[in-house]
Every structure is written in structure tokens, then in C-alpha cells.
Amino acid sequence: MRALIQRISEAAVRVDGATVGQSGPGLLVLVCAMRGDTEAQADKLAAKIAKLRIFQDDAGKMNLSVRDIGGTALVVSQFTLAAETKGNRPGFSTAAAPDEGKALYDYFTDRLVAEGVPSEKGIFGADMKVSLINDGPITIWLDTEA
Known part of the structure; x- marks a missing residue:
């Protein structure tokens, strides 16, 4: 699984003009299930992020986790993290199939909550509008295969 996490003051995701999830202070987690990913990888990623x-x-040192500060997370599915960019048009064949991706997305979010990070999420496969105020900014790329 891949994730791009951003430290935020606040974030929200809207679908059709309605807010479906929000967070802050804490993390915005853009997450992508890759082909062949398992629940074990979702467990590993959720534990790492927490x-x-x-x-x-x-x-003033980066020494606290989102749990330590009592923060929350907004988890947004982001299949484009699987982009293959050899040419000028990205390919996404390494992303999990939609049914597998949704199952792992939901499982990952549940695991993050189980790790002690209250979390809200977007709607898998929807046309989501994400707004955020970065804190730092701090942006980190995580990949369970790396």
C-alpha cells in the first residue's frame, strides 16, 4: 500500500457540495491499495502512520505522533498514487482492482482507528474535492514495499 501523508491544521472532503469527512489538527492521509496488497500491509501502514x-x-522538535497530540485523520482514497509515468500519460495498472481497493481502503481506515487515531474518510470512487491547510508543511511518502 502507498500513502502520502500531510500534517494539517484542518482538512475536509466534499462530494456534490456536501462535506463527507473532515479532520484537524492531525493528518490528511491519501492512500492507495496496490495490486496484490493484503490486510497485513494495511495493518503495517496504519501502525506506522499512528x-x-x-x-x-x-x-520544537518533531518528536510526537498524531496519537500523542490527540489528533485525528482524514483518509482519502487516491488510486493515482499508483501512477506509472514512463510516458506523458500516466497508467494505473498497478493499482488494486476497485472492489479490492475499496475493501482495503475501508480496512485500513478501521485499522487506523484501532491504532488510536480517530478517522473520517471520503467516499471511495467519488469525485471528491479535498481542501486542507498544511501545517509546516510536512508531507511524507510511505510505501509498504519500500
């Missing part, structure tokens, strides 16, 4: 120390402590 423990990742990217929030500042009293000394």
Missing part, C-alpha cells in the same frame, strides 16, 4: 513522530514537542 506512530510516526512528525508533530513538534515543547522543544
Whole structure:
């Protein structure tokens, strides 16, 4: 699985003009299930994100996790993280099939909650409009295969 996480002051996702999920302060997690991914990889990714120390402590050092600050997460499915960019038009053949992708997306979000990170999410496969205020900005790429 792949994820792009951003430290945020706030974020929201809208579908057809209605807010379907929001978060902050905490993380915006853009997540993509890759072909062949398993629940074990979702477990690993959720645990890593919950423990990742990217929030500042009293000394100004990135030493606290989203759990440590009592933060929340907004999880948005993002199949374009699987983009293959050899040419000028990206290909997405390495992304999981939609039914598998949705199942892993839902499972991942549930695991993040189980790891102690209250989470809301977008709607898988919908035309989502995401707004956010970055904090830092801090943006980190994670891949369970890396």
C-alpha cells in the first residue's frame, strides 16, 4: 500500500457540495491499495502512520505522533498514487482492482482507528474535492514495499 501523508491544521472532503469527512489538527492521509496488497500491509501502514513522530514537542522538535497530540485523520482514497509515468500519460495498472481497493481502503481506515487515531474518510470512487491547510508543511511518502 502507498500513502502520502500531510500534517494539517484542518482538512475536509466534499462530494456534490456536501462535506463527507473532515479532520484537524492531525493528518490528511491519501492512500492507495496496490495490486496484490493484503490486510497485513494495511495493518503495517496504519501502525506506522499512528506512530510516526512528525508533530513538534515543547522543544520544537518533531518528536510526537498524531496519537500523542490527540489528533485525528482524514483518509482519502487516491488510486493515482499508483501512477506509472514512463510516458506523458500516466497508467494505473498497478493499482488494486476497485472492489479490492475499496475493501482495503475501508480496512485500513478501521485499522487506523484501532491504532488510536480517530478517522473520517471520503467516499471511495467519488469525485471528491479535498481542501486542507498544511501545517509546516510536512508531507511524507510511505510505501509498504519500500
